[in-house]
Amino acid sequence: MIETLTDYPWHKKTWDKFSSARTRKHLPHALLVTGEEGIGKKQFAEKLVQSLLCHKPSNNKPCEQCNGCKTYTAGSNPDFMEIQIAEDKKQISVDQIRALSKFITLSRSFDFYRVILLHPVEAMNVNAANSLLKSLEEPADNTIIILLATSLNQIIPTIKSRCQLLSLPKPSYRQATDWLQINAPDLSNVKERLDLSFGRPLIALKIDDIDIDKAADFANAILQVVKENKSITEVAKVWEKTQHADLINWQISWLQSFTKQQLMNQNDNKEFKEVSPLEQDLSEIKAHIDAEPSWELYQNILEQKKYLHTSVNPLMFVENMLVLWFKASHPCR
Numbered sequence: 001m002i003e004t005l006t007d008y009p010w011h012k013k014t015w016d017k018f019s020s021a022r023t024r025k026h027l028p029h030a031l032l033v034t035g036e037e038g039i040g041k042k043q044f045a046e047k048l049v050q051s052l053l054c055h056k057p058s059n060n061k062p063c064e065q066c067n068g069c070k071t072y073t074a075g076s077n078p079d080f081m082e083i084q085i086a087e088d089k090k091q092i093s094v095d096q097i098r099a100l101s102k103f104i105t106l107s108r109s110f111d112f113y114r115v116i117l118l119h120p121v122e123a124m125n126v127n128a129a130n131s132l133l134k135s136l137e138e139p140a141d142n143t144i145i146i147l148l149a150t151s152l153n154q155i156i157p158t159i160k161s162r163c164q165l166l167s168l169p170k171p172s173y174r175q176a177t178d179w180l181q182i183n184a185p186d187l188s189n190v191k192e193r194l195d196l197s198f199g200r201p202l203i204a205l206k207i208d209d210i211d212i213d214k215a216a217d218f219a220n221a222i223l224q225v226v227k228e229n230k231s232i233t234e235v236a237k238v239w240e241k242t243q244h245a246d247l248i249n250w251q252i253s254w255l256q257s258f259t260k261q262q263l264m265n266q267n268d269n270k271e272f273k274e275v276s277p278l279e280q281d282l283s284e285i286k287a288h289i290d291a292e293p294s295w296e297l298y299q300n301i302l303e304q305k306k307y308l309h310t311s312v313n314p315l316m317f318v319e320n321m322l323v324l325w326f327k328a329s330h331p332c333r
């Protein structure tokens with residue numbers, strides 16, 4: 001069970017920004033917290049909420065003892081409202097935002113903040129977003145609306161401009177590894193999990209060992225193509241039925257780590273004593289591809305991602321990717 005903020009060391013800077021604004025009494029009436037999935041954004045927001053509802057925060061951190069904290073953790077704090085996608089729905093509706101508008105006109109039960117947590121912002125339909133704008137334009141006293149979003153791209157500018165932005169960074173590789181080792185000491189294949197989840201520890205936790213084995217098999221298949229042990233069509237036939245999104249994401253994570261290793265001119269796996277078959281295959285593939293073609297390959301695989309949800313022939317889709325690996329490893333042909 002993860003209880004305290006210090007359990008997510010990469011949140012500290014963002015928390016300090018909030019904390020210092022609060023200490024200076026510069027808290028805005030709306031906060032927009034952005035960050036990728038799988039880095040603890042919701043957990044961060046929950047601590048923000050609790051800190052605001054707490055009657056005796058120390059250093060702006062919730063005390064866990066007061067009535068505000070206790071009612072919040074029990075899910076019954078009368079000054080708190082959470083808005084998220086309803087179970088049988090795909091969007092946040094305008095009715096939910098109307099309930100929010102009504103909530104902020106009520107008198108507060110405790111003499112502290114009233115807090116609304118709305119997530120994900122991207123799930124609001126146009127009517128809901130327009131309705132929310134009104135609440136953001138006419139803030140109620142001692143009321144803070146906290147919005148959560150994965151990326152700023154899909155949020156209308158009028159909402160963005162009315163909020164103070166707080167962006168939550170991804171952990172460093174070291175932080176993510178340490179976090180997994182502390183919070184899931186029995187977890188196997190930590191490095192593979194982090195690679196496959198693009199360094200997002202909360203997603204790495206959920207990856208199945210079967211997925212790791214599959215990814216390792218695919219890396220080996222690529223190696224066979226690079227070494228010309230197997231034909232592209234032969235390999236593509238084996239993999240055409242695997243989720244193409246998985247194939248693409250694995251390749252992207254491998255190519256990102258190739259680039260990172262080339263930039264740092266070192267292998268960042270040194271801290272792991274045992275080398276897995278996946279790592280072995282990847283380092284062998286890497287030995288066949290120079291830095292520049294590796295970068296081009298990365299760009300080309302990213303380009304392939306655009307065809308994921310189109311009706312492109314599955315065999316051809318996999319063949320095209322394998323051709324890219326072959327060309328990158330045989331630049332003169």
Ligand SMILES: [Zn+2]
Pocket residue numbers: 053054055056057062063064065066067068069070
């Ligand atoms: Zn408290």
